[in-house]
Amino acid sequence: MYREAIKVLDCTIRDGGLINNHYFTDEFVRAVYVALSEAGIDYMEMGYRSSRQYAPPANYGDWKYCDDDKIRRIIDGVESKVKLSIMVDAHRVLEQEFAPVDQSPIDMIRIATYVKDVDKAITLTQKCHDLGYETTVNIMAVSTENEFDLITALDQLAETPAETIYVVDSYGYYFCEQVEYIVKLYQKHLPNKRIGMHCHNNQQLAYANTIEGIRHDCNLVDASLYGIGRGAGNCPLELIIGFLKNPKFDIEPILKVIQDYMIPMAKEMEWGYTIPYAITGILNQHPRSAIAVRATPEKDKYVEFYNKIIDHLD
Amino acid sequence: MYREAIKVLDCTIRDGGLINNHYFTDEFVRAVYVALSEAGIDYMEMGYRSSRQYAPPANYGDWKYCDDDKIRRIIDGVESKVKLSIMVDAHRVLEQEFAPVDQSPIDMIRIATYVKDVDKAITLTQKCHDLGYETTVNIMAVSTENEFDLITALDQLAETPAETIYVVDSYGYYFCEQVEYIVKLYQKHLPNKRIGMHCHNNQQLAYANTIEGIRHDCNLVDASLYGIGRGAGNCPLELIIGFLKNPKFDIEPILKVIQDYMIPMAKEMEWGYTIPYAITGILNQHPRSAIAVRATPEKDKYVEFYNKIIDHLD
Numbered sequence: 001m002y003r004e005a006i007k008v009l010d011c012t013i014r015d016g017g018l019i020n021n022h023y024f025t026d027e028f029v030r031a032v033y034v035a036l037s038e039a040g041i042d043y044m045e046m047g048y049r050s051s052r053q054y055a056p057p058a059n060y061g062d063w064k065y066c067d068d069d070k071i072r073r074i075i076d077g078v079e080s081k082v083k084l085s086i087m088v089d090a091h092r093v094l095e096q097e098f099a100p101v102d103q104s105p106i107d108m109i110r111i112a113t114y115v116k117d118v119d120k121a122i123t124l125t126q127k128c129h130d131l132g133y134e135t136t137v138n139i140m141a142v143s144t145e146n147e148f149d150l151i152t153a154l155d156q157l158a159e160t161p162a163e164t165i166y167v168v169d170s171y172g173y174y175f176c177e178q179v180e181y182i183v184k185l186y187q188k189h190l191p192n193k194r195i196g197m198h199c200h201n202n203q204q205l206a207y208a209n210t211i212e213g214i215r216h217d218c219n220l221v222d223a224s225l226y227g228i229g230r231g232a233g234n235c236p237l238e239l240i241i242g243f244l245k246n247p248k249f250d251i252e253p254i255l256k257v258i259q260d261y262m263i264p265m266a267k268e269m270e271w272g273y274t275i276p277y278a279i280t281g282i283l284n285q286h287p288r289s290a291i292a293v294r295a296t297p298e299k300d301k302y303v304e305f306y307n308k309i310i311d312h313l314d
Numbered sequence: 315m316y317r318e319a320i321k322v323l324d325c326t327i328r329d330g331g332l333i334n335n336h337y338f339t340d341e342f343v344r345a346v347y348v349a350l351s352e353a354g355i356d357y358m359e360m361g362y363r364s365s366r367q368y369a370p371p372a373n374y375g376d377w378k379y380c381d382d383d384k385i386r387r388i389i390d391g392v393e394s395k396v397k398l399s400i401m402v403d404a405h406r407v408l409e410q411e412f413a414p415v416d417q418s419p420i421d422m423i424r425i426a427t428y429v430k431d432v433d434k435a436i437t438l439t440q441k442c443h444d445l446g447y448e449t450t451v452n453i454m455a456v457s458t459e460n461e462f463d464l465i466t467a468l469d470q471l472a473e474t475p476a477e478t479i480y481v482v483d484s485y486g487y488y489f490c491e492q493v494e495y496i497v498k499l500y501q502k503h504l505p506n507k508r509i510g511m512h513c514h515n516n517q518q519l520a521y522a523n524t525i526e527g528i529r530h531d532c533n534l535v536d537a538s539l540y541g542i543g544r545g546a547g548n549c550p551l552e553l554i555i556g557f558l559k560n561p562k563f564d565i566e567p568i569l570k571v572i573q574d575y576m577i578p579m580a581k582e583m584e585w586g587y588t589i590p591y592a593i594t595g596i597l598n599q600h601p602r603s604a605i606a607v608r609a610t611p612e613k614d615k616y617v618e619f620y621n622k623i624i625d626h627l628d
Contacts (some may be wrong), residue, residue, distance in 0.1 A: 080559065175557065176490060177527055201518070203553050208522030211489055226589075239517050242596035243489065255616040258589060263614050275540075275552065275572060282556035300577050302569040 017228035023061030025163040035257035037080035074222035081106035090121035101132030106132035118153040129161040135217035143173040170202035172202025172281035176212040202281025206235040228263040231287035232277035325358035329543035337375030338561025349571035351394035397421040404465040415446030415461035422448035424520040430469040452480035457487040468503035486595035490526040511533040516595025520549040545601035546591035
């Protein structure tokens with residue numbers, strides 16, 4: 001598949017940070033930045049911009065805050081065309097401070113929101129846009145939203161300056177026909193927006209659904225090194241680069257950073273397909289119960305877990 | 315997705331046996347049989363029927379031969395509607411002995427072949443059919459076949475008594491558009507046959523491609539417990555059962571046998587997605603080089619492996 005408009009965003013540090021409270025080392029973040037630069041990836045997401053008032057620094061690493069100065073120290077001296085993004089939770093805080101884009105290393109601000117918080121997201125989008133940033137609005141857990149409410153939100157977002165509106169399958173629920181359906185719904189209500197795609201791998205469909213999005217003209221897609229990300233993780237960057245035939249991409253630096261960093265890391269931190277994530281995915285449920293059980297000695301008691309979830313739904 | 319005609323075949327013992335030279339214990343094979351029976355799975359494949367002359371018993375476990383008596387001892391006393399199948403390699407042997415179907419516990423014989431050996435497969439199919447078995451012909455590595463040759467083979471197979479002709483993506487190369495293409499090609503040349511789908515998970519697409527086959531009217535699909543199978547493994551049975559809404563299926567016995575047997579087994583035997591399998595999948599290559607490297611201390615030297623494969627293709 002070659003379409004020049006397709007851009008790839010690596011969310012290794014941001015979505016991966018949800019596993020370790022954003023405590024990645026500077027060495028690792030820089031190694032990822034270097035690899036993505038060499039591989040020709042379009043965007044790298046560094047983490048969240050959270051307010052320290054609501055997210056106390058005693059509990060989180062640097063990538064929960066993504067201070068401009070911190071990012072500058074990481075990227076210093078690396079030749080790169082990679083644009084940098086950070087994510088902001090619309091439903092958590094409105095008070096984040098952003099420098100004007102020409103005083104910041106950041107190019108794009110992605111605003112994560114649920115449909116019910118879309119008005120906060122719109123306010124933040126306008127603020128970030130006015131400071132000169134590219135903006136996206138990422139509608140999380142869209143597989144659980146009431147469609148009337150979703151359409152209302154999409155119609156509002158159509159009027160904002162956000163360049164991209166994202167389908168976010170937070171629960172890893174969708175299969176490809178559902179991706180086609182939701183992308184076409186977005187396109188109908190967002191005629192002048194780029195559509196983004198962010199998938200989770202609960203049912204081993206993150207890569208397949210990302211391709212499905214691309215087939216239906218999504219032009220900003222998320223992926224991560226070796227699929228790292230919360231719970232079952234994301235679409236593996238190495239696979240999407242194997243699929244996209246744009247000669248600007250080079251898979252070798254991706255393979256190298258995976259062998260040097262991700263494989264050792266996978267021995268210390270868990271992400272990727274396991275049965276509890278499959279169960280919450282199949283049932284269109286938040287993965288929090290699966291994440292919780294995987295941290296206990298009961299982590300492989302699947303029948304017990306399944307029955308608990310089913311009972312809870314009754 | 316509910317369509318009564320869709321039948322599911324579990325290939326845990328057969329494709330999984332390619333990892334351990336078919337040395338599964340009787341206890342495990344029986345536990346799988348019991349679980350599949352309780353779960354309402356349509357077929358269970360027990361292994362290969364190989365001739366001892368070509369495959370000496372010093373090198374292989376019982377599931378390389380699948381003697382009728384052996385199978386009888388495994389299933390004895392279990393109430394079950396599961397039909398049993400075995401696989402035969404058309405390109406390896408023609409001399410296998412089969413009892414008439416009413417003297418055997420086996421219901422279906424699946425004949426695996428490359429296009430170049432299709433005439434041997436047809437001879438075997440006729441032989442098995444005449445003995446009363448259901449028969450399928452499974453065209454392996456179809457992603458590498460010359461299309462003219464493939465069409466010639468399909469046209470020949472259209473005239474055989476085989477009920478089902480399989481698309482076998484042995485290399486884990488296909489993505490969904492390619493599945494649609496090949497299934498439609500089969501359907502055009504096999505107007506009266508059921509089409510089967512057997513996928514490998516090199517690019518984490520085995521489940522997605524199986525769904526894609528189902529969407530295009532494939533009605534016999536392969537899967538395995540926790541995706542066990544050669545190299546990157548197969549479509550996970552637990553996911554396909556989560557997808558198919560036929561009330562005859564029950565996921566709980568599947569979850570139980572996975573927690574009791576597959577999770578401990580996964581600590582001893584390797585299967586599933588790793589980068590070398592992704593590389594051979596992306597490049598449409600036989601996984602043998604990836605299987606070989608995974609058994610060495612160099613198993614995570616991905617850049618080296620990638621360059622070796624690329625150089626070899628030049």
